[in-house]
Amino acid sequence: MRFALRRIGFFALTLWAALSLNFLLPRIMPGNPVESAIASLHVPLTPAEMNAIAAQFGINTHQGLVSEYFTYLGHTLTGNLGVSFVHYPTPVTSYIATGIWWTLGLVGTATILAFVLGTAVGAIAAWRRGSRLDSTLPPLLVFTTAIPYFWVGLMLILVFSSVLGWLPSEGGYTLGATPTFSLSFIGDVLQHAILPALALLITSIGGWVLTMRNTMVGTLTEDYVRMARAKGLPPHRIMMSYAARNAILPNLTGFAMSLGFVVSGAILVEYVFNYPGVGFMLFNAVNGSDYPLMQGLFLLITVAVLLCIVLSDIATAILDPRTRTAA
Amino acid sequence: MAMPISVSSGQPTGLPEPSALPSAGGARGRAARGRLITAVRRNRKATAGAILLVLFTLVALFPGLIPHYDPTRIFFGAKCASCYSTPALVQSSPSAAHWLGTDLEGHDVFSQVVLGTRAVLVLAVVTGLLTTLIAMVVGVAAAYLGGFWDGALNVVTDVLLVIPLFPLLIVIVKYLGQSGNLVLILVLTVTGWSYTARQLRSQAQSLRNRDFLLAARVRGERSFYIIMVEMIPTMTSLLLACFLGNALYAVLAGSGLQFLGLGDPNMVSWGTTLYWADSQGALQSGLYLWEIVPGLCIALLGAAFALLNYAFDEISNPALRPLRAKNTARKKAALAIPTVGGLASDEQAS
Numbered sequence: 001m002r003f004a005l006r007r008i009g010f011f012a013l014t015l016w017a018a019l020s021l022n023f024l025l026p027r028i029m030p031g032n033p034v035e036s037a038i039a040s041l042h043v044p045l046t047p048a049e050m051n052a053i054a055a056q057f058g059i060n061t062h063q064g065l066v067s068e069y070f071t072y073l074g075h076t077l078t079g080n081l082g083v084s085f086v087h088y089p090t091p092v093t094s095y096i097a098t099g100i101w102w103t104l105g106l107v108g109t110a111t112i113l114a115f116v117l118g119t120a121v122g123a124i125a126a127w128r129r130g131s132r133l134d135s136t137l138p139p140l141l142v143f144t145t146a147i148p149y150f151w152v153g154l155m156l157i158l159v160f161s162s163v164l165g166w167l168p169s170e171g172g173y174t175l176g177a178t179p180t181f182s183l184s185f186i187g188d189v190l191q192h193a194i195l196p197a198l199a200l201l202i203t204s205i206g207g208w209v210l211t212m213r214n215t216m217v218g219t220l221t222e223d224y225v226r227m228a229r230a231k232g233l234p235p236h237r238i239m240m241s242y243a244a245r246n247a248i249l250p251n252l253t254g255f256a257m258s259l260g261f262v263v264s265g266a267i268l269v270e271y272v273f274n275y276p277g278v279g280f281m282l283f284n285a286v287n288g289s290d291y292p293l294m295q296g297l298f299l300l301i302t303v304a305v306l307l308c309i310v311l312s313d314i315a316t317a318i319l320d321p322r323t324r325t326a327a
Numbered sequence: 328m329a330m331p332i333s334v335s336s337g338q339p340t341g342l343p344e345p346s347a348l349p350s351a352g353g354a355r356g357r358a359a360r361g362r363l364i365t366a367v368r369r370n371r372k373a374t375a376g377a378i379l380l381v382l383f384t385l386v387a388l389f390p391g392l393i394p395h396y397d398p399t400r401i402f403f404g405a406k407c408a409s410c411y412s413t414p415a416l417v418q419s420s421p422s423a424a425h426w427l428g429t430d431l432e433g434h435d436v437f438s439q440v441v442l443g444t445r446a447v448l449v450l451a452v453v454t455g456l457l458t459t460l461i462a463m464v465v466g467v468a469a470a471y472l473g474g475f476w477d478g479a480l481n482v483v484t485d486v487l488l489v490i491p492l493f494p495l496l497i498v499i500v501k502y503l504g505q506s507g508n509l510v511l512i513l514v515l516t517v518t519g520w521s522y523t524a525r526q527l528r529s530q531a532q533s534l535r536n537r538d539f540l541l542a543a544r545v546r547g548e549r550s551f552y553i554i555m556v557e558m559i560p561t562m563t564s565l566l567l568a569c570f571l572g573n574a575l576y577a578v579l580a581g582s583g584l585q586f587l588g589l590g591d592p593n594m595v596s597w598g599t600t601l602y603w604a605d606s607q608g609a610l611q612s613g614l615y616l617w618e619i620v621p622g623l624c625i626a627l628l629g630a631a632f633a634l635l636n637y638a639f640d641e642i643s644n645p646a647l648r649p650l651r652a653k654n655t656a657r658k659k660a661a662l663a664i665p666t667v668g669g670l671a672s673d674e675q676a677s
Binding site: 010013014017018021025026029138139142143145146147148149150151154155157158162210214259260263264267268271272282283286287294295297298301302305306309 | 371372375482485486489490491492493494495497498499501502503575578579580582583586587588589601605610611613615618619622623625626629630632633634637640
């Protein structure tokens with residue numbers, strides 16, 4: 001219980017840090033790019049919107065920094081992230097909502113696949129220590145973890161779209177198709193998701209395999225494994241319930257760490273594939289100097305990552321009693 | 328911040344890395360360096376990584392070794408009726424004169440790749456060094472000082488650790504405007520030290536109550552001296568591994584930002600070359616090599632750092648080393664508790 005409270009406190013603190021970063025960044029940067037973005041804006045801002053922008057970016061402020069800060073916190077915590085400049089007058093929150101499901105679907109599927117496949121392969125590699133699989137896989141995977149995400153995406157487009165013409169190279173679904181719950185539309189969406197998901201899978205699976213393999217090489221030498229052997233348990237049981245099960249725990253903790261990488265990969269991959277998720281949105285916001293949207297997306301991505309870490313924390317606590325008493 | 332690949336980095340709270348512990352002092356330090364070089368030569372992953380790194384370094388230091396053009400020189404295409412200007416500015420396909428073709432402005436792409444090596448390598452090495460340095464100061468200070476400072480530094484480290492860095496980088500770099508190498512290095516360094524700091528902190532913590540540090544304290548040495556002369560030298564191999572991980576991170580994150588068009592578009596660097604390739608439609612016009620080669624260079628340089636990093640993990644953690652032939656022959660026995668287990672438990676004991 002104390003552990004849970006401490007974790008909650010930590011996440012609240014992180015959230016506050018992210019909010020404050022968002023508030024401070026435009027203020028400490030040289031010049032004020034938001035000002036010029038507003039100047040080039042051909043839309044009439046209402047006083048309320050102007051007030052929100054003032055709180056967010058410190059433009060035309062008649063308030064002190066401190067009261068601005070609290071106005072900003074108030075706005076953000078009540079879900080008011082301002083109005084998108086480019087998609088005026090759509091509020092940032094409702095614009096982001098159109099992209100979030102695409103990203104969750106794509107990144108979620110790719111990450112879970114990478115985790116499950118990678119952990120399984122890593123466990124097998126460690127179990128068959130010194131086999132051909134185990135000696136060829138690690139160097140290869142060390143290489144794949146060093147490949148830039150976006151380049152994998154580009155190469156997949158090159159091979160499967162440009163040269164072979166098997167799969168579509170951009171978008172979340174065929175242009176002009178109406179999103180419905182029909183079988184053909186779902187098939188279309190899946191077809192468009194294959195290459196981006198593959199790009200994420202290729203670059204992120206290596207980390208899972210290597211961590212799992214190296215941890216399990218360690219657990220295989222533990223006394224409880226020796227004991228299991230001495231008891232004459234069948235090998236698959238030793239592998240699954242004794243060695244692998246204990247080796248997964250650090251992998252789960254690593255899950256939280258790796259999320260940042262997956263998110264950054266997702267941004268680049270979505271950009272390469274013009275995938276309609278939040279990553280591509282972030283790129284477009286940056287490109288169009290849509291500062292409210294850009295900062296809203298940063299916040300949203302941070303919150304999403306924090307939530308995932310909480311989930312993996314809970315999973316670790318359920319699977320590993322030691323973490324409940326430690327820390 | 329390094330990729331969570333290895334055991335030691337997968338468990339930030341981890342056990343002491345014993346092989347990193349001894350070897351303070353001159354003669355022993357030299358012997359350790361000798362052992363390190365031998366170990367690198369014996370480990371095939373390390374050899375491959377080292378060769379790649381040396382090759383790239385040579386090209387970065389002496390780009391003249393590979394014949395290339397001035398990357399700003401404009402090559403005009405043949406006259407054509409349908410072009411806007413005569414002589415025409417056209418992208419050209421790879422040829423004997425232009426191995427990777429030219430871009431829309433008539434610049435030779437191969438020359439950009441050759442000259443881009445330096446920018447990328449500087450970004451990687453300087454960012455790697457600076458991040459590791461900051462992480463070392465924060466991590467070791469937290470572990471050594473303990474108490475309030477440990478708590479405070481830890482909270483800062485942990486918060487930075489869970490905030491997704493790439494979106495943050497995008498936002499910061501957008502505000503700063505198109506960034507050259509110097510700005511990229513600064514931004515990557517300021518945001519990217521937390522993971523390493525955590526690793527170094529747990530390593531330093533495991534050292535805290537060792538006899539040679541107690542002895543130094545009893546001698547009445549100042550904290551600064553103890554940290555710099557007694558603690559840091561014992562962590563050399565971990566520091567090296569962290570440097571490699573951070574350099575890899577810098578290559579990938581920096582190139583990613585440049586690819587998104589957030590770098591200085593006039594700078595010659597692999598990520599920028601890819602940005603131009605993508606925005607000038609290289610894939611659509613069939614100029615595949617323009618997209619393939621710079622990306623492959625990033626991947627190879629990254630692989631050099633990653634391979635060395637992974638190999639160092641194997642070198643410093645004997646349990647991970649590939650089994651020798653006689654062990655693999657006895658397949659089932661390869662789980663050889665006597666041999667492998669012996670090493671591993673020795674380690675935990677120390």
